[in-house]
Amino acid sequence: MTTTLQRAGQPVAPTVSMFDPVYLGIDEYGHHVHCPFIYRNLLVAGEPGSGKSGLLNNVASHATLASLLGRVRLVLFDAKLVELGPYMGVADEFVGLDLDHAIDVLERLLIVARNRYYWLLVHRGRKIEPDDNMTIIVTLIDELAMYSTVLGTKQQQERFVELLRGLVSLGRACGMPVVAATQRPSFDIIPTSLRDLFGYRAAFRCTTIGSSAVILGQGQAEAGYNANDISPTNPGEGYLIAEGGTPRRIKAAYLSDAQIYRITDYATDVRRRNGIHTADMNKRLAALLPAA
Numbered sequence: 001m002t003t004t005l006q007r008a009g010q011p012v013a014p015t016v017s018m019f020d021p022v023y024l025g026i027d028e029y030g031h032h033v034h035c036p037f038i039y040r041n042l043l044v045a046g047e048p049g050s051g052k053s054g055l056l057n058n059v060a061s062h063a064t065l066a067s068l069l070g071r072v073r074l075v076l077f078d079a080k081l082v083e084l085g086p087y088m089g090v091a092d093e094f095v096g097l098d099l100d101h102a103i104d105v106l107e108r109l110l111i112v113a114r115n116r117y118y119w120l121l122v123h124r125g126r127k128i129e130p131d132d133n134m135t136i137i138v139t140l141i142d143e144l145a146m147y148s149t150v151l152g153t154k155q156q157q158e159r160f161v162e163l164l165r166g167l168v169s170l171g172r173a174c175g176m177p178v179v180a181a182t183q184r185p186s187f188d189i190i191p192t193s194l195r196d197l198f199g200y201r202a203a204f205r206c207t208t209i210g211s212s213a214v215i216l217g218q219g220q221a222e223a224g225y226n227a228n229d230i231s232p233t234n235p236g237e238g239y240l241i242a243e244g245g246t247p248r249r250i251k252a253a254y255l256s257d258a259q260i261y262r263i264t265d266y267a268t269d270v271r272r273r274n275g276i277h278t279a280d281m282n283k284r285l286a287a288l289l290p291a292a
């Protein structure tokens, strides 16, 4: 579904839809790997420096370009600020280190999800289709563990996980997919009940066979799919598994920081000219400052 974007009457670039599969990289045979994200969530895990951000950036950049037609919104959670920071200007929400803010945003997303199911019921649908003209809301979370185990109180962390579980369960059919990444693939961060809600899971290099199994599933290591055997000198290599399928060895496509900023600067400019919401960066940056 490639459409040509108009700017002041001039076609400036082809753009993509969130209903198009997202380009993630290549497999071990050199074939391109594309994944349709619209009806599936993605969980990405691996040790620090294993290449998780590359995959997140591929999805975030696709969503950014898809947002140029005004039908995609980004909601970003990044406790490190700089991983998803380049997309701040095109995001509807950017959550940093504030767990109350994280909970508030998830609560609002769940209200939208429930309203969408009501809308689907009334319109006799089961899931959002391209012709429904519904905005696709893509939520990206970098370092899930910061929100579920580090920031805030135990009660807030539990509330965050409960809401996230709700969004991941409800989001897929109502055009609200979630992509979450963690450096710590362990059962306390990703219980099986949460993991199994993610239709796609990617394991980059993991420190142990056990942590690889947390993402890929029990029995996969014995079958030869073990993210602990990935070389630490090959970031971006990982196993990608889709619901019920066999893990596929991939090398994620990598966007440099300069390329990411080129995409987001372009998108911010086009969105502004087309009257699509862009964030007030001064306000957004001020809101991220720690309280004095």
Ligand SMILES: Nc1ncnc2c1ncn2[C@@H]1O[C@H](COP(=O)(O)OP(=O)(O)OP(=O)(O)O)[C@@H](O)[C@H]1O
Pocket (backbone or CB within 6 Å): 046, 047, 048, 049, 050, 051, 052, 053, 054, 083, 183, 235, 236, 237, 251, 252, 253, 254
């Ligand atoms: N697909 C890739 N191809 C080539 N190089 C890559 C790829 N992915 C990552 N790298 C290299 O590895 C470095 C670390 O990658 P990245 O920041 O994506 O890891 P990460 O798993 O997100 O780490 P962290 O958990 O610390 O954020 C990058 O700066 C880059 O130099």
